[in-house]
Structures are given as structure tokens and as C-alpha cells.
Amino acid sequence: MHQGHPDGVSLLGFLSIPKGIINISFDSRYSNALYYIIAEQNYANDPEFRKFRHHLFHTTLEAILEIFKPVMEEPEVVKCPDGHLHRAVYGLGPYIADYPEQCLLSCIVQGWCPKCLAHGLNLDSDDPQLVCCCHELSRAFIQSLTIKELWNDYGIVDGILPFTANFPHADIHELIAPDILHQLIKGTFKDHLVTWIEKYFEITLAKGLQKRKWQKLIIGAIIYFDSS
Numbered sequence: 001m002h003q004g005h006p007d008g009v010s011l012l013g014f015l016s017i018p019k020g021i022i023n024i025s026f027d028s029r030y031s032n033a034l035y036y037i038i039a040e041q042n043y044a045n046d047p048e049f050r051k052f053r054h055h056l057f058h059t060t061l062e063a064i065l066e067i068f069k070p071v072m073e074e075p076e077v078v079k080c081p082d083g084h085l086h087r088a089v090y091g092l093g094p095y096i097a098d099y100p101e102q103c104l105l106s107c108i109v110q111g112w113c114p115k116c117l118a119h120g121l122n123l124d125s126d127d128p129q130l131v132c133c134c135h136e137l138s139r140a141f142i143q144s145l146t147i148k149e150l151w152n153d154y155g156i157v158d159g160i161l162p163f164t165a166n167f168p169h170a171d172i173h174e175l176i177a178p179d180i181l182h183q184l185i186k187g188t189f190k191d192h193l194v195t196w197i198e199k200y201f202e203i204t205l206a207k208g209l210q211k212r213k214w215q216k217l218i219i220g221a222i223i224y225f226d227s228s
Helices: 047-073 099-106 135-144 147-154 180-204 211-227
Strands: 021-027 032-038 076-079 085-088 095-097 176-178
Touching: 095 099, 099 176, 135 147
Parallel strands: 095 176
Antiparallel strands: 021 032, 076 085
């Protein structure tokens, strides 16, 4: 981080989310219980363990940001760039994340919109009845609907509220911002254009060429493209 921009970026912490089950053993040398994690693929899709990891992610973020809550509730006198003193109340800013992390943050099912209740199969709907997602709406749905209805009809994960639900002036559904690097640049160029070009060469050129010659052709084309 000392090679970055310390005035613009601050490292809050590393989130160590377990990928296996937690075992407890007793060590007589220290007379206390030792907690350790065994990563096992068998538990990767276990519903209870996945819910535990999801809940741990949000409670960890809440604990890290807890120190800022007092200045989000009570005004603080600060000197602003115009030279005057003003009473300021702070809030959490935009959270830049790619789509999978947006789903994790907003506690929604993948395929649904993290900002509104547009159905996962019709995200471009212009229905005027659609409302924006918010903590109050999620709480009301969780209290009145079944797990199946939440998941299938509204794309909401049951039993978990985003970490921003416990902070004033903060709603993750409003704070989420797209990750332009991964969603647009990498997603469009690498994941689509490069894949299409490779498939095009496979269809048009690779039939009459050996695999090694075809690879040399691709590498030469990339080098030529870079040098230009």
C-alpha cells in the first residue's frame, strides 16, 4: 500500500472468511480451546454453512465500520474548503463492486437487480409499479413471506440484512456502484471479444493447421496488435 495513494485510499482490513468447517480441540499445554478451520469441499454448498459465511461477511464489515457511527449520528464542526466552519454529518460513500459481490452485499439472489425489484428475467422492465430496494422493504418481506417466496418471487436471501442496515444515512442498495474495470473493460474485451476471436480462428484457420502452428499464428497476431 505504500506504493499507492495514501491520501485517497485507506486499507480498512482483510476479511478472512472461512471456506470449511470450524473444529475445536483442547490443548493441555495452554489450557484453552484451539479453534481451527478445515477447508473441505464437501461443505462448500451446504446451505447452513453458506448462510453462516454470508452473515459473517456482513457482521465483519459492520464491526470494522462501527468506529465511524458516532460521527454519522452527531454533527461535527469542521473547516470546509471555503474557509468557513460547518456542522457536518458523515455517511458511507459508494461501494464499488462487481456483480457477484453486489449480490453478496445487497443480500439478493444472483440474476436479480441489487437496486430495484425488477424480476431477474426482465431486468429492463419499465413497469412504473417497480420500487427501489431498501432495508425497510427487505425487513417487511422477511417478516411476512416464506423463504421460497422471498427467493423465487423477490430474489431476496432470507434471514440476512446488509451491514448498512445498522448505520444511519446508509443503504447499500443506493451506495452500490459498478466496477467499470471488471464489468465493462474485462467483461467486454477479455471475456467476450477475445473469446470470439479465438473461436473465429478455430473455425476458419485451425482446420488445416496443426495446433502448434495455430498457436504461433495467434501469438503473432497479438504481438502485432500490441506493437501497433
